Amino acid sequence: MITKNQIKFVRALQLKKNRDTHNCFVVEGEKMLEEILQSDFNVIEIFATKTWDFSKVKAIEVHKVSEKELGRISALKTPNKVIAIIEKPRRCLQISTIKNGFTLALDDIKNPGNLGTIIRNCDWFGVKNIICSKNSVDVYNPKVIQATMGSISRVNVYYNDIENVIEKLGNEFPIYGTFMDGENISAFNLEKNALLVMGNESFGISEKVSRLINKKIAIKRKQIGAESLNVAIATSILLYEFNR
Amino acid sequence: MITKNQIKFVRALQLKKNRDTHNCFVVEGEKMLEEILQSDFNVIEIFATKTWDFSKVKAIEVHKVSEKELGRISALKTPNKVIAIIEKPRRCLQISTIKNGFTLALDDIKNPGNLGTIIRNCDWFGVKNIICSKNSVDVYNPKVIQATMGSISRVNVYYNDIENVIEKLGNEFPIYGTFMDGENISAFNLEKNALLVMGNESFGISEKVSRLINKKIAIKRKQIGAESLNVAIATSILLYEFNR
Numbered sequence: 152m153i154t155k156n157q158i159k160f161v162r163a164l165q166l167k168k169n170r171d172t173h174n175c176f177v178v179e180g181e182k183m184l185e186e187i188l189q190s191d192f193n194v195i196e197i198f199a200t201k202t203w204d205f206s207k208v209k210a211i212e213v214h215k216v217s218e219k220e221l222g223r224i225s226a227l228k229t230p231n232k233v234i235a236i237i238e239k240p241r242r243c244l245q246i247s248t249i250k251n252g253f254t255l256a257l258d259d260i261k262n263p264g265n266l267g268t269i270i271r272n273c274d275w276f277g278v279k280n281i282i283c284s285k286n287s288v289d290v291y292n293p294k295v296i297q298a299t300m301g302s303i304s305r306v307n308v309y310y311n312d313i314e315n316v317i318e319k320l321g322n323e324f325p326i327y328g329t330f331m332d333g334e335n336i337s338a339f340n341l342e343k344n345a346l347l348v349m350g351n352e353s354f355g356i357s358e359k360v361s362r363l364i365n366k367k368i369a370i371k372r373k374q375i376g377a378e379s380l381n382v383a384i385a386t387s388i389l390l391y392e393f394n395r
Numbered sequence: 396m397i398t399k400n401q402i403k404f405v406r407a408l409q410l411k412k413n414r415d416t417h418n419c420f421v422v423e424g425e426k427m428l429e430e431i432l433q434s435d436f437n438v439i440e441i442f443a444t445k446t447w448d449f450s451k452v453k454a455i456e457v458h459k460v461s462e463k464e465l466g467r468i469s470a471l472k473t474p475n476k477v478i479a480i481i482e483k484p485r486r487c488l489q490i491s492t493i494k495n496g497f498t499l500a501l502d503d504i505k506n507p508g509n510l511g512t513i514i515r516n517c518d519w520f521g522v523k524n525i526i527c528s529k530n531s532v533d534v535y536n537p538k539v540i541q542a543t544m545g546s547i548s549r550v551n552v553y554y555n556d557i558e559n560v561i562e563k564l565g566n567e568f569p570i571y572g573t574f575m576d577g578e579n580i581s582a583f584n585l586e587k588n589a590l591l592v593m594g595n596e597s598f599g600i601s602e603k604v605s606r607l608i609n610k611k612i613a614i615k616r617k618q619i620g621a622e623s624l625n626v627a628i629a630t631s632i633l634l635y636e637f638n639r
Binding site: 186268271272274275276277300301302305337370372373374376377378379380381383384387388391392394395 | 430512515516518519520521544545546549581614616617618620621622623624625627628631632635636638639
């Protein structure tokens, strides 16, 4: 059974302002929840149909609902057995952590599918931390969550002022960014401890951040005519090359 | 002005069976059409609002329509100035062409966005020819066309039986395919004249095609947990590596 208030509450979490107010977000589907349960996310409440394996959770409030009821709170066309409400984690990224590893910074990524896919790529290539500029799409947007295919449980996403972060890293630290006239990454000796900045889908890296990039790189195109690579595609190629 | 019959006809082309019957497809938007006009595609008919630059075409039937009328024939949420009907090209891919270059084969790709993005990637990395298995999504599906961002005008897509093609290429010709237990591409000496097979989003390369692959490769993951890369992402990394 699900009450009208519960339906209203779960649906409201499709909007960022409500996720911010209540400090929680929604994940859907059996596999997604399984990965969340194995992570350090805090699961608050679960709504599941009778076909779900209820033995998977203890000490969490679980509501058994009908498929019709699940459909009423789902953002998906074909809801899949279970929907859970998860607490947004409180995380803080230390400058020393950035200095001792590889971090991705996303400067105003707007498309939820792109952010989700980039998180999935980071998971594959072992990138633990992503810094999003404050105007980027919200990582707890249901479309982002779905596109991560569960990788959200293994990659940490922070919202911060990228300019500020770079300034704290100091002049010596390698800050990579892609530019049409950058140096070909295939011929470049890429450093393992670095920050890689990727820009907005339409406008690339913002001017104020561009000024702070000390290693301008490019994925060289072979064919005249092709105008650009999608940002999730470009990110995956760069992560591959940084991991080579 | 646009007639009811014209509206019905353009809308009907959203379905493959109608595109097959009439041997044509639809492109939308100013930039897309510009690239099509520069290619060897044959533009049959154009519907454009008064803000479109009509001097761009000669000897093609152009209908001036209102924005509301354009909205009625568009498959997009926000139609952009112009919609055109294009003849499907008749193309035939020679075995000798495959033998003397790099060709991509897609074994049952089902998602239109993936096919469109892969075409865009091929354009960037100079891959001219793609062979799709006969059950793959139709390249003239409006969602595929939009996702190519104009690259459809520079990359040729053929539908064929991949098994048959590989058998004609002979045992010596390198046929690459990705498998979880394949060899790490970073450490592999990739041949430039080759066929690269990418598999279906859920099931990978089909069994009958798998048997014919003589170079099993993999993009190595760094992190345990991550389950897979999206097929368009994996393709882009491989195309990058083949072009290194």
